Amino acid sequence: MIKSVCGYCGVGCGLEYEEHKLIGDVTYPVNEGSVCSKGVSELVSMQTDTRLLRPMMRDTIYNDYSIVAWDDTLGIIADALKKAPPEKVGFYLSGQMLTEDYYVANKLGKGFLGTANVDTNSRTCMSSAVVAYKKALGADFVPLRMDDIFDTDLLILAGANTAEAHVVFHNSIKKAKKRGLKVVVIDPRMTETAKIADLYLPITPGSDIDFFNLVSKRIIDEGCYDASFVQEKVNHFETLRNKFKRMPVTKMLKRTGLTQEAFDAFFTLFKNSENIISAWTMGLNQSVQGVDKNLALINLHLLTGKIFKKGNGPLSLTGQPNAMGGREVGGLSTMLAVHFDFSEESVAKVGEFWQSDRIATAPGLTATQMLEADLQVLIICHTDPIYHLPNRNKMEELIKKIPLVVEINAYENSETSKFAHIRLPAAPWGEKEGTQTNLDRAITRQERLTRRSIDCKPDWQIFALIAQKLGYGKHFDYKTPKEIFDEYKAMTRLNPYMDIYRADYDALRNSSYVWGEEIRDFLTPDRKGNLFYVENRLLSERRSLEYPFLLLTGRTRDQWHSGTKTNLPHTLLKYKPLNFCEIHEEDAKALGIEEGDTVKVISRRGNLITTATITKNIRPKTLFIPVSNRDINYLTNDLYDRESLEPDYNHSAVKIVKLGEEA
Ligand SMILES: Nc1nc2c(c(=O)[nH]1)N[C@H]1C(S)=C(S)[C@@H](COP(=O)(O)OP(=O)(O)OC[C@H]3O[C@@H](n4cnc5c(=O)[nH]c(N)nc54)[C@H](O)[C@@H]3O)O[C@H]1N2
Numbered sequence: 001m002i003k004s005v006c007g008y009c010g011v012g013c014g015l016e017y018e019e020h021k022l023i024g025d026v027t028y029p030v031n032e033g034s035v036c037s038k039g040v041s042e043l044v045s046m047q048t049d050t051r052l053l054r055p056m057m058r059d060t061i062y063n064d065y066s067i068v069a070w071d072d073t074l075g076i077i078a079d080a081l082k083k084a085p086p087e088k089v090g091f092y093l094s095g096q097m098l099t100e101d102y103y104v105a106n107k108l109g110k111g112f113l114g115t116a117n118v119d120t121n122s123r124t125c126m127s128s129a130v131v132a133y134k135k136a137l138g139a140d141f142v143p144l145r146m147d148d149i150f151d152t153d154l155l156i157l158a159g160a161n162t163a164e165a166h167v168v169f170h171n172s173i174k175k176a177k178k179r180g181l182k183v184v185v186i187d188p189r190m191t192e193t194a195k196i197a198d199l200y201l202p203i204t205p206g207s208d209i210d211f212f213n214l215v216s217k218r219i220i221d222e223g224c225y226d227a228s229f230v231q232e233k234v235n236h237f238e239t240l241r242n243k244f245k246r247m248p249v250t251k252m253l254k255r256t257g258l259t260q261e262a263f264d265a266f267f268t269l270f271k272n273s274e275n276i277i278s279a280w281t282m283g284l285n286q287s288v289q290g291v292d293k294n295l296a297l298i299n300l301h302l303l304t305g306k307i308f309k310k311g312n313g314p315l316s317l318t319g320q321p322n323a324m325g326g327r328e329v330g331g332l333s334t335m336l337a338v339h340f341d342f343s344e345e346s347v348a349k350v351g352e353f354w355q356s357d358r359i360a361t362a363p364g365l366t367a368t369q370m371l372e373a374d375l376q377v378l379i380i381c382h383t384d385p386i387y388h389l390p391n392r393n394k395m396e397e398l399i400k401k402i403p404l405v406v407e408i409n410a411y412e413n414s415e416t417s418k419f420a421h422i423r424l425p426a427a428p429w430g431e432k433e434g435t436q437t438n439l440d441r442a443i444t445r446q447e448r449l450t451r452r453s454i455d456c457k458p459d460w461q462i463f464a465l466i467a468q469k470l471g472y473g474k475h476f477d478y479k480t481p482k483e484i485f486d487e488y489k490a491m492t493r494l495n496p497y498m499d500i501y502r503a504d505y506d507a508l509r510n511s512s513y514v515w516g517e518e519i520r521d522f523l524t525p526d527r528k529g530n531l532f533y534v535e536n537r538l539l540s541e542r543r544s545l546e547y548p549f550l551l552l553t554g555r556t557r558d559q560w561h562s563g564t565k566t567n568l569p570h571t572l573l574k575y576k577p578l579n580f581c582e583i584h585e586e587d588a589k590a591l592g593i594e595e596g597d598t599v600k601v602i603s604r605r606g607n608l609i610t611t612a613t614i615t616k617n618i619r620p621k622t623l624f625i626p627v628s629n630r631d632i633n634y635l636t637n638d639l640y641d642r643e644s645l646e647p648d649y650n651h652s653a654v655k656i657v658k659l660g661e662e663a
């Protein structure tokens with residue numbers, strides 16, 4: 001029997017493979033045998049005719065690709081890297097890469113090419129949570145586990161649609177509800193998740209800071225904060241209290257769009273719950289104030305001391321299967337390695353460990369900055385930036401200016417492939433092995449299930465081959481992922497709180513290793529949590545007479561982003577279509593739009609064609625289009641959070657018209 005782990009979402013369900021059948025691993029604590037439709041279809045997605053099977057190259061993006069030999073392409077890439085100054089090279093990685101892939105790419109970029117322009121699509125996903133955790137708790141550390149929901153009284157889900165995005169965790173929530181758990185869902189849409197809520201708050205998009213500040217203020221005003229915890233363990237309480245005195249309470253509640261009764265109902269539930277977990281995803285992170293939204297929520301836990309004890313704490317729900325592993329390795333351009341920044345001390349330690357004197361010494365470009373930086377060489381791995389970056393028309397123009405774009409992908413039909421010069425075929429999920437860290441710190445190993453397609457190589461090996469061509473062979477002479485994991489785990493010893501060095505690669509086959517289980521305190525220098533006063537600065541794009549709707553974007557259960565692995569003729573489940581646009585029935589009526597009408601949605605930047613779905617489950621003057629519509633980012637705006645540089649995907653002003661009535 002072969003054991004593996006699902007390569008889709010951050011829940012990280014254990015899988016078993018026997019006699020050509022893939023099923024959930026009953027012995028694996030996260031999922032105890034259950035899986036969702038994506039997990040069980042991992043095998044099918046490897047067997048499509050849209051796999052990329054050979055290295056390909058072309059002189060310009062206006063020519064066709066031709067098949068080339070690995071060695072020739074690697075030589076061309078190495079030559080271009082040698083000629084380019086380090087600051088003109090970028091690696092665009094992905095939270096779907098395995099830890100070993102990430103480690104090798106990061107080591108090559110930051111350790112030997114001397115560029116910190118090594119970033120990942122996690123920038124568009126979790127980076128707001130990363131920054132907020134660091135500011136409030138002292139490190140990018142998730143201070144609780146998913147199964148804490150069985151020991152809590154109240155679960156607050158803010159901007160998270162677990163029913164579609166973290167399916168197996170959602171099933172656990174339903175189980176915990178049977179044992180008395182209360183659930184609050186805060187989302188502008190009545191999602192599948194909201195349907196199981198004890199209290200559903202249909203918040204106005206972008207007003208979460210107002211809401212959480214109102215809750216914090218009330219906690220202080222009513223004296224229901226934990227005075228001794230605040231005294232001993234928390235900074236900036238007085239500042240917060242003073243700032244709250246001048247808050248425009250009525251105006252803020254109005255901005256949330258919630259009634260006083262709804263707010264009071266929430267507060268009563270909050271006040272009467274001894275143990276509280278809050279969990280959030282893109283509804284908070286993807287915002288022009290994503291970090292502030294996170295901080296406003298984390299404040300609730302710091303004020304009430306509901307953190308670092310069973311059944312309590314702020315639980316950021318990581319989206320991708322190994323976004324956590326990537327963060328641990330140092331895959332963000334704002335980190336060097338093993339959670340280190342670029343301090344002189346960190347650079348010296350890392351330089352000594354990697355035996356290199358070419359270590360990057362300052363943060364590099366973020367994924368959201370790379371296309372704007374006049375790069376000479378851009379290597380993209382396991383992600384599709386032209387599909388996923390905001391303001392796509394602009395991004396398409398920018399990527400065309402980069403002289404060498406290399407795409408490493410297991411499939412041939414990404415949007416980015418239209419703009420690449422070289423494409424390298426990666427071995428997908430079941431054809432490779434390695435480790436990943438799920439959303440609550442469990443490191444699990446996936447084993448190879450099937451024979452590797454002849455010309456495909458695992459991502460780590462592709463980066464190692466490039467390094468070898470560049471003359472760094474002795475530093476990248478890895479034969480197996482195990483060798484890489486062992487080097488990486490030894491490196492985690494450099495960082496006192498990262499106890500990943502205790503993991504054993506072979507033992508990970510049978511059970512996962514959860515790192516950080518002994519951390520029971522803040523990781524700030526003074527071992528105290530930091531409260532932050534943040535306010536809603538109303539920085540998102542505004543609706544106008546011409547663009548009167550706000551566009552929300554998000555997931556549906558059976559599709560994975562651009563759909564290279566899930567939008568396949570033989571697996572297409574009919575749960576939800578790929579392309580639709582939810583509109584409130586009042587708005588539809590006013591515009592003469594009927595169910596199933598073909599409509600055009602237009603923003604200041606671009607447009608797309610879709611099909612209207614009329615519903616009561618969305619706030620008026622708000623639309624929802626799933627990310628399975630590959631054109632989604634022709635509409636979205638490229639405003640970013642100033643600290644995390646994460647896009648404000650969820651808040652673009654648009655209009656909607658029936659096709660043929662555009663005038
Ligand atoms: N089936 C499936 N599952 C996935 C993925 C997938 O592609 N398909 N992708 C994975 C990845 S990478 C990620 S990051 C996660 C994402 O997981 P989620 O974030 O749970 O998924 P989304 O559908 O983006 O949901 C975001 C929710 O935020 C709400 N929202 C929008 N604006 C606001 C706001 O201002 N305030 C509040 N409170 N809510 C708001 C939206 O209505 C939406 O319901 O899913 C992971 N799981």
Ligand SMILES: Nc1nc2c(c(=O)[nH]1)N[C@H]1C(S)=C(S)[C@@H](COP(=O)(O)OP(=O)(O)OC[C@H]3O[C@@H](n4cnc5c(=O)[nH]c(N)nc54)[C@H](O)[C@@H]3O)O[C@H]1N2
Nearest residue numbers: 125382383384388408409410411414426428553561562564
């Ligand atoms: N409007 C809007 N835009 C968004 C979001 C949103 O909510 N709204 N969400 C953002 C978020 S949170 C995320 S995470 C991103 C996701 O955006 P992407 O990361 O661009 O989306 P995916 O379709 O998951 O892309 C993964 C790519 O990896 C390829 N691949 C599969 N297996 C392998 C392999 O083993 N090796 C290699 N090298 N390649 C492989 C797939 O074919 C695919 O092209 O989108 C972001 N963009």
Ligand code: SF4
Nearest residue numbers: 006008009013036039
């Ligand atoms: S819940 Fe997530 S990890 Fe589990 S099977 Fe579904 S996609 Fe895979």
Ligand SMILES: [Mo]
Nearest residue numbers: 124125319320
């Ligand atoms: Mo994500």
